[in-house]
Amino acid sequence: MTDHRSHVTDVIVVGAGMSGLSCADTLLRQGVDVLVLEARDHVGGRTRLVEADGEILDLGGQFIGPGQDRVHALAKELGIEVFATHVAGDHLVETSSGRVRHWRGTVPRLSMPQLLDLAQAQARFERLARTIDPVAPWSSPNAAVLDDQTLATWIGRTLRTRGGRRLYSLATRLMWACEPSELSLLHALFYARSAGSLQAVMATEGGAQQDRLDQGAGELARRLAARLGDRVRLGAPVRWIAQNDDEVLIGTEAGDTVRAARVVVAIPPVLAGRIGYDPPLPAGRDGLTQRLAMGSAIKCLIVYPEPFWRSDGLSGQALSLRGPLSGVTDSSPRSGNRGVLVGILEGAVARELAALPEHERKSAVLDQLARLFGPRAARPCAYLEQDWSAEPFTRGAYAALFPPGAWTQYGPALRTPVGRIHWAGSETATRWYGYIDGAVRSGQAAADEVLMS
Amino acid sequence: MTDHRSHVTDVIVVGAGMSGLSCADTLLRQGVDVLVLEARDHVGGRTRLVEADGEILDLGGQFIGPGQDRVHALAKELGIEVFATHVAGDHLVETSSGRVRHWRGTVPRLSMPQLLDLAQAQARFERLARTIDPVAPWSSPNAAVLDDQTLATWIGRTLRTRGGRRLYSLATRLMWACEPSELSLLHALFYARSAGSLQAVMATEGGAQQDRLDQGAGELARRLAARLGDRVRLGAPVRWIAQNDDEVLIGTEAGDTVRAARVVVAIPPVLAGRIGYDPPLPAGRDGLTQRLAMGSAIKCLIVYPEPFWRSDGLSGQALSLRGPLSGVTDSSPRSGNRGVLVGILEGAVARELAALPEHERKSAVLDQLARLFGPRAARPCAYLEQDWSAEPFTRGAYAALFPPGAWTQYGPALRTPVGRIHWAGSETATRWYGYIDGAVRSGQAAADEVLMS
Structure with missing residues (x-):
């Protein structure tokens, strides 16, 4: 509330996740002046780079797969190489009683x-x-x-x-x-x-977990942001959006006011619903944002001096009915300089374990990894985690969940612009909803919508 | 952002609905200094008085029933008389094909x-x-x-x-x-x-629709507010709530900052979730507010020179499978000076009809009333309506709806205080959730919680 700078640009994009950055980048290349307002002190949204033990790793979304053409094209354009998720070796499955079995292929050994x-x-x-x-x-x-x-x-x-x-x-x-x-x-x-199919969602080879990006998926956002330069303003949470026949006026938490012809809101629906709107949004749009809660995910990265499970004939992939992690994947850097296992605490387990101090959560995770991969797994050189539900400017992951009744009663409001306000974010994608690829698509689609308006 | 007045009080109550006012009233009588911040230019929350054709009517909650001890006690204390909902005569039921049948008692005529x-x-x-x-x-x-x-x-x-x-x-x-x-x-x-039971929810006689309040249920809020005097500040939407070990700091949209030892947030969960919190609320509490959407209700009041249906041997009560109104009730003032029918457009119908211009919605309602009560019903002296979903500081009615998974996963966060922040509102009531009585109970319970803290 101290500074009343006023800025005029063509289009303001709210959110510097993969959707907002893709939107801004597309607009800029069509000669449209843009300003991206990001609440956090870093870009990337639900992708996020972290350094651990000298390696750059992903604390957020990290996999890409066949059919994700937009993210593939973007990676290529930005000079980021794609490599295959490590799958060689036996996978493991842990029963609810804690018995561990080996398996191969796509379906664990069952009766x-x-x-x-x-x-x-x-x-x-x-x-x-x-x-x-x-x-x-x-x-x-x-x-x-x-x-x-x-x-x-x-x-x-x-x-x-x-x-x-x-x-x-x-x-x-x-x-x-x-x-x-x-x-x-x-x-x-x-x-x-x-x-495409449930099979595509679940699979590693031939599916959504098939590939990874060199230097991390978060590198996509970093390079896009670099290209946008000072058109990306960090630490600028948007508090309200007002519009009239001629323009949009946007207020940030710090009290700045910015003007533009159009705004693209490229954040998850629950966060979009927490911005104040003048005039208020139609009941249909508001009702949608009242309903689309985010999933609950705590991502855990466990770093070892080397991917020791590979020499034991294991792929690093595991499923577990006992938990706390439902699944584990080999997420070692391409270099093979370190071994990295990744697992996510999800749903009810995430909500229960979020209440524990980090060291207890870490113990539960390492105990499980030791059951699966042997005692070496209990002695990582680094343990990192991110509770996406506790992140004020995300409030959950992987994506928004439609509860019963929401699609049929409120679906049409998902992408329909409200005057000069356009909607983006992976949740607005018609292909690869909730994926990085969906985010890129949604940002590009919103840019097209703005260009045609 | 123009005025930086600072105010110190013991407890700030956010919301001047029945819950917030009951809370403030209870605290004040215990010698606690309070300030109630209300976003709207009037008190009452989901109760609301309106004048039409010289009569005071309820555009919001209006019925009370046996077992609603708190609202009964409050009415008595405030000198507001209770009278019985009119039920004498035949009820009507309209089939989906538009056939109208008479019935009496509690269950329509069926095979x-x-x-x-x-x-x-x-x-x-x-x-x-x-x-x-x-x-x-x-x-x-x-x-x-x-x-x-x-x-x-x-x-x-x-x-x-x-x-x-x-x-x-x-x-x-x-x-x-x-x-x-x-x-x-x-x-x-x-x-x-x-x-108490589903029967209590549905019934008029012996149930939640049994009684009404003279001068309207909205009169409760008006008199409570009068007692609180200038401790109620209207037109003051709360934007953020910050707390530290010693106090709570609250910012309004106009840029005022107010301080207190504690705050009671007495608004529906979806609105509570749209306030900014510093530090951010725990993920469990936030996840709850992400999930609890409001119902969809457009309340319609149709005013006639007299309750003409009574002389036709009709109670004014009707159920309809054809719609648009699912039910109609005689809501004439106690004086009998006018005849008033009340009906609510609900759920999917409310969402569909909200998109029409008022005159089309009115036509659909009056056509239905004419089918039920004859041609005189098509010629009211006044027609009033309120779409509660379009009301920016309510965003739906009657109350918040728990979708699957929300109670079991997030229920414990419903009433648990977060530091110096306490929660009230009819949604936090353990008796008469969603009713005026529940609101009164919740406000009083929050006051007790604050007094014991």
Whole structure:
């Protein structure tokens, strides 16, 4: 409230995540003057670089996969190389009683009835997902029936074996960082459809976890921001957005006021709903932001002097029904200079463990890793974590979750501009919703929308 | 941002609805100095008085019932008389094809299979509701299973006849102003339990619609505010709340800063989530506010020179499967000087009709009333409406809806104070959640909490 500088630009972009930066970059290259306002002291949104033991690692989104053309094109343009996620060796699966088994391929070793149960459920899910219109899920056939129920209800109805239901719930946590009760079946189907298929969401080879980016996915944001230069203003949380027939006026927490012809709000819906709007947003748009909560994810990075599991014939990939981590992946840097395991505490587990002091959470994670990979796993050279729900300018991860009723009742408000306000962010993507690729697409789409307005 | 007045008081209450006013009133009578900050230019929250054709009417909450001891006591203390909702005469029910039938008592005329279906479902619901702990629904037996599903799923599983399912969905709209997909079964059960039973929620005689307040329910707030005098500051939306070990600092939109030892936030969760907090709220509390959306209700008041339906042998009460209003009630003033019908557009219907110009919405409502009560109903002397979802400082009605997973995952954060911040509002009540009585209880409970802190 101390400084009343006034700035005039063509377009203001709120948020310097992958969506906002992609939007600003696209606009700038079309000769449109932009200003990006970012609440945090760094760019990247739900991607984030961190240094540990001399290595640059990702504390946020890190994987990319086939079909993610926009992020691939962007990486190429920015000179960032893509390399394959390490998969050679045996994977592990830990039962709820703590028994560890080796497996290979795409499905852990299970009894024949469980395998059949999973295969049948998988086929049903994929068949249903193909009926969803990824651009307008609310207009899909049977949208109302699919949106009336939670994914938990569908799992309970469809899977007949206890093991099958457990694995489906585990997969829910891995894919959406939430419990199966927290999302609408329609949303789960839409999400898979926006990625191509559930198989594409889950798979490493041939799927969304297939590849990684040299120097970290967070490098994309860093290079885009470098290109935008002082058009990106950090530490500038937006408090209110006012508009009239001629322009948009934006107020930051520090009391600055900035003017532009248009604004692109490129942050998750829950954060967009916390900005003040004058005039107030229509009830439909506001109702949407009231409903789209974020998932709960605490990402844990565990750094070792070397990827020792590889010489034991292990891939570093594990699934666990016992937890606390539902899954573990080899996330070692391309150089192989260090060994890095990555795991995410998700949903209810994230919420429970968030209340513990870090050293207790760390112990629980290292105990589990030792069960899976042996005693060396209990002695990392670094342990890092990020609770995305506790991050004031993110408030959860991986993405917004549509609860039952939200897509069918409020879906049309997701991308519809309100006067001079346009919406971006991975949640507005019609392909790869919730992914880095979706963020890039959404930013570019919003830029196109602004250019045509 | 123009005026930097600083004010010191013991307790600041955010929101001058029934909860905030009850809280402030209780504190003041214990000798605690209070300041109530209200965003709007009037008090009352989700109750609201309006004048039409010389009569004072309620545009918001209006009914009270047996067991609502706190609101009864408050009315008595404030000298406001209670009178019975008009029920004499035949009720009407309109089928989805528009056929109108007369009925009496508590259940509309239905076929025997439908009646049995409804009776069985009702008994099951009440039996389940009695298992819920209204203070800690998340710790009820089977809480996880009940919170895994929507009310829509339960209706689909429990009711066998199409007519039964339709009436249950209609009842959902009447009770919660939402679609059955929008709330968790656990929440529906908790809600009924907090009111005593589903029967108590639905009934007029012996239930929550039994009585009304002379001069309108909104008169409660008006008189409480009069007692608080200049301790209530109108037009002062709160933008941020900061706290340290010693005090709370609160900033309003106009740039004023006010200090106190404690603050009671007595507004719906979605609005509480839009205030900025320093330090940021814990993820559990924030996650709760991300999830609790409000219902959708447009209240319509239709005023006639007299309650003409009474002389036709009609009670003025109607249910309709055709709509747009799901239900109609005689809401004439006690004097009988005018005839007033009240109806609410709820859930999906509210969202659809909100997009129409007022005259079209009015036509749809008057057409329906003419089908029910004859041609005189099409010629009111006044038509008033309030879309609570479009009200920037309410953003929906009647109350917040817990979607699946929210009670079990985030319930404990509902009432737990965060440092010097206490929570009130009808959504924090353990009895009569969402009612005026719940608001009064919650405000008094928060006052007690502050006094003991």
